[in-house]
Structures are given as C-alpha cells and as structure tokens.
Amino acid sequence: MIKRLQQGQEAAFQILVKQYQSRLMAIAWGITLDHEESLEIVQDVFFNVYRNINEFRGDAGLMTWMRKITVNLCLNWKRRWKRRFKWHHVSLDSGDTLSSKEENASPESHYLNLEMEKNIMAHVARLPEKIRTVFILKTVEDMSYEAIAQMLNIKPGTVSSRLYHARKSLAGALKREAS
Amino acid sequence: MKSCNKYTPKMLSQFVDNALPSQITRTLEEHLTSCPACQQTVKKYQNITNQVVNGIQRHSNRMNDTEIEKNLLIKIRKENAKKKWNFSYLNGFIDFIKVKKIYLQMASFAAILLLSMAFLQDQRPAFHTPSAIVNSIDGEMASVMILETPDRRHTIIWYKES
Ligand SMILES: [Zn+2]
Numbered sequence: 001m002i003k004r005l006q007q008g009q010e011a012a013f014q015i016l017v018k019q020y021q022s023r024l025m026a027i028a029w030g031i032t033l034d035h036e037e038s039l040e041i042v043q044d045v046f047f048n049v050y051r052n053i054n055e056f057r058g059d060a061g062l063m064t065w066m067r068k069i070t071v072n073l074c075l076n077w078k079r080r081w082k083r084r085f086k087w088h089h090v091s092l093d094s095g096d097t098l099s100s101k102e103e104n105a106s107p108e109s110h111y112l113n114l115e116m117e118k119n120i121m122a123h124v125a126r127l128p129e130k131i132r133t134v135f136i137l138k139t140v141e142d143m144s145y146e147a148i149a150q151m152l153n154i155k156p157g158t159v160s161s162r163l164y165h166a167r168k169s170l171a172g173a174l175k176r177e178a179s
Numbered sequence: 180m181k182s183c184n185k186y187t188p189k190m191l192s193q194f195v196d197n198a199l200p201s202q203i204t205r206t207l208e209e210h211l212t213s214c215p216a217c218q219q220t221v222k223k224y225q226n227i228t229n230q231v232v233n234g235i236q237r238h239s240n241r242m243n244d245t246e247i248e249k250n251l252l253i254k255i256r257k258e259n260a261k262k263k264w265n266f267s268y269l270n271g272f273i274d275f276i277k278v279k280k281i282y283l284q285m286a287s288f289a290a291i292l293l294l295s296m297a298f299l300q301d302q303r304p305a306f307h308t309p310s311a312i313v314n315s316i317d318g319e320m321a322s323v324m325i326l327e328t329p330d331r332r333h334t335i336i337w338y339k340e341s
Contacts, residue, residue, distance in 0.1 A: 017248045025242060037236070043251050050255060078315055078324060097220060111269045120227070121234040139228050142237060145198050164192040170227050 030136035135166035
C-alpha cells in the first residue's frame with residue numbers, strides 16, 4: 001500500500017481515503033465539533049500524506065502518523081483563532097456594536113442552537129479544548145495513556161487527570177439534565 | 180447509595196481505561212462484584228464513553244463519503260497548477276522578511292500597534308474579536324494573519340515565527 005502510494009498511484013490514494021476518512025473525521029469532529037472544519041482538516045491530512053509520503057519511513061504506522069497530523073491541525077493556533085472567530089462571528093454588515101449576547105457567544109451556545117441540547121456532544125463541547133482532546137483520543141481511538149501523553153507532549157499522569165475531569169464533568173451534566 | 184472509600188473515582192476512571200497495573204485491576208474486578216457504589220460509577224463512566232462514541236458515529240453517518248475524495252482531487256490539481264506559478268506577491272513579501280531578517284522589528288511593531296490600540300480604546304477590553312480574517316499566509320519561517328476588528332475596523336497583522 002505504502003509503496004503504491006509512494007509511486008503516486010491515484011487508485012492507492014483513493015483506497016487510503018476510503019479506508020481512513022471516517023476514523024480521522026471522528027477525531028477531527030470530536031475535537032473541533034465543527035463539520036466544515038473537520039472536513040477541511042481531514043482533507044489537509046490526506047493532502048499532507050500525498051505530499052510527504054516519500055519521507056514516510058513506516059516506523060510508526062500510517063494511522064499513527066495521520067492521527068498525529070490530524071490532532072496537530074485541530075490544535076493549530078490559526079485554526080483555533082478561526083474557530084473562535086466563527087463562534088463569535090459578527091458580520092461587518094450587521095452594524096458595529098457587539099451586543100453583550102454576542103460577546104458571550106461560545107462553542108456551547110453555538111451547539112445548543114443546533115438542536116444538540118439533548119445530545120451528549122453538547123456537553124462535550126463545553127469541556128475545555130485540552131481536556132476534550134485527550135478524552136476524544138481515548139474514547140474514539142482507545143489510545144493508551146502513554147501514547148496520548150507522547151502525542152501531546154504531556155505526562156501520562158496529566159492524561160489520567162484530564163480523563164477523570166472529563167468524565168466527572170459529563171456525569172455531572174447528565175445528572176443535572178436528568179433531574 | 181453508600182459511597183465507597185476503597186477506590187477513588189479517579190481510580191475507577193483509570194480502571195475503565197484499562198490503565199491500572201494488572202494486579203490492581205484483578206483486585207478491583209473482585210471488589211466490583213460486591214460493591215454497588217463502585218459498580219455504579221464504573222457503569223456510569225462506560226455509559227458516557229458509549230454515548231460519545233454513538234454521538235460521533237451518528238455524525239459520521241451523515242457524512243457524504245465521496246466529498247473528501249472529490250475535494251482532495253481538486254486540491255491536488257490546483258497544487259500542481261500552482262507549482263507553475265510559484266511567484267505570488269505574498270510569498271515574495273515573506274521572502275523579503277526572511278532576507279532582511281526583520282522578524283524582531285516586525286514583532287515589536289505588531290506589539291506596539293496592539294498596545295496603542297488597547298490604549299486608545301480606553302475602558303474597553305484590550306482584545307477584540309476580529310470581524311473578518313482578511314488573509315493568512317504561511318511561510319517557512321513565519322506565519323502572518325491579517326484580521327480586521329469589528330468596531331473601528333483596524334487592520335491587525337498578527338505575526339508568529341514558526
Ligand atoms: Zn467500592
């Protein structure tokens with residue numbers, strides 16, 4: 001597969017996309033909770049693979065490599081800016097002043113608007129991004145603490161704490177919702 | 180339900196992740212058969228995981244699975260075409276910065292610009308949400324993002340060495 005990719009075979013590349021796109025989408029959407037942006041990110045990941053496949057030595061595995069690119073793109077400072085911008089978006093045409101309501105716009109209010117109130121993902125959206133990232137890598141990819149720690153350059157103990165924090169917050173939110 | 184003081188919720192979270200040493204895992208499994216409190220917590224955590232996995236699954240089911248492939252081909256063709264026209268105005272600008280080695284000056288200029296804006300806008304928070312991202316350029320050594328603020332429409336050039 002990798003050999004055929006390195007030869008630039010379009011068919012091999014199409015198979016790669018078919019095989020991995022939903023897995024990468026799950027990670028990207030879990031972290032960004034933004035459909036359009038996840039699509040963009042996953043496209044960029046494959047594009048990255050297309051351009052750099054000749055430098056790929058196969059020591060870490062293709063999925064590990066693509067997963068890392070995905071997470072890096074999700075946490076890229078410019079993308080985070082753009083996301084923040086989107087969530088706070090005020091059109092230039094809609095007048096100048098920010099109302100206090102708009103100033104309070106946030107990921108969670110954005111998703112509450114999308115009929116996700118009853119969905120656990122609305123609560124996942126409320127988690128701080130660094131906690132959400134760890135939580136998504138664990139739930140979606142079932143990575144070990146060590147693998148997550150290595151990827152994000154944090155300690156395994158921090159991974160453990162963030163996962164516990166995520167579960168505690170989500171459990172609390174669901175309990176409040178139920179009562 | 181009585182709470183349990185034998186295992187902390189954090190340990191149970193690690194148990195759910197299969198991240199405890201095997202000896203402790205075995206003892207905890209044994210304990211679970213006789214402790215409803217721990218049982219309930221473990222079930223709750225597992226349930227959260229399942230719900231999130233389902234939520235994400237539901238989302239990917241709505242995905243049109245040829246969209247990425249299609250867009251990717253367009254992008255690859257564009258890239259191949261762009262290689263022929265490698266000289267864009269903005270890349271030239273980045274190259275100019277690189278050659279003249281004026282990163283520091285530019286960074287301080289941007290800092291001064293931001294600070295003076297914060298000063299001029301007394302009382303208001305120093306940082307305003309941009310109303311539009313006009314452009315962003317990635318260079319080999321630096322990235323630049325051009326933003327516009329909503330109220331006074333200042334243009335900010337946000338600059339970062341990579
Ligand atoms: Zn117990």
